[in-house]
Amino acid sequence: MSDKRQELLDGLNEDLANEWAAIQMYRSYASMVKGPYRKELREFFEAEIPEELTHAGLLTDKIVALGGVPTTRVAPVEMVDDAKQMLEQALVAERDTITRYVQRRRQAEDLEQFGLAIELDTLIADEAKHHDELKLMLDKWD
Ligand SMILES: [Fe+2]
Numbered sequence: 432m433s434d435k436r437q438e439l440l441d442g443l444n445e446d447l448a449n450e451w452a453a454i455q456m457y458r459s460y461a462s463m464v465k466g467p468y469r470k471e472l473r474e475f476f477e478a479e480i481p482e483e484l485t486h487a488g489l490l491t492d493k494i495v496a497l498g499g500v501p502t503t504r505v506a507p508v509e510m511v512d513d514a515k516q517m518l519e520q521a522l523v524a525e526r527d528t529i530t531r532y533v534q535r536r537r538q539a540e541d542l543e544q545f546g547l548a549i550e551l552d553t554l555i556a557d558e559a560k561h562h563d564e565l566k567l568m569l570d571k572w573d
Pocket residue numbers: 450453482483486528558
């Protein structure tokens with residue numbers, strides 16, 4: 432396997448470990464969130480999970496198709512107990528994820544993996560939506 436292909440696979444496995452982490456983060460925050468907005472935030476965090484799970488599935492399929500072994504590793508999850516800190520932490524995670532996918536898209540194009548590049552566009556668009564919602568929620572938080 433070429434070095435570039437191995438680098439792409441390693442990157443995709445890093446992305447996958449972070450999608451597993453996103454699922455754990457949103458699921459833990461949904462249970463742990465307290466305060467006057469618990470109901471809304473619990474529903475908001477839970478609603479993110481199916482899309483992150485879809486992302487994990489897509490990455491897993493692509494890693495296998497490229498001849499790699501999908502990781503079961505979970506990237507570290509920042510545990511906080513304040514509702515605003517949860518939103519801030521999720522915002523950081525979504526921003527970092529977008530940065531990783533933009534880099535991965537460039538690697539995919541470089542290797543002429545155009546199907547993967549298009550799938551990564553969808554992931555970038557999904558994570559950008561998550562990012563924007565979190566940003567707007569935090570904009571009016573006292
Ligand atoms: Fe995701």
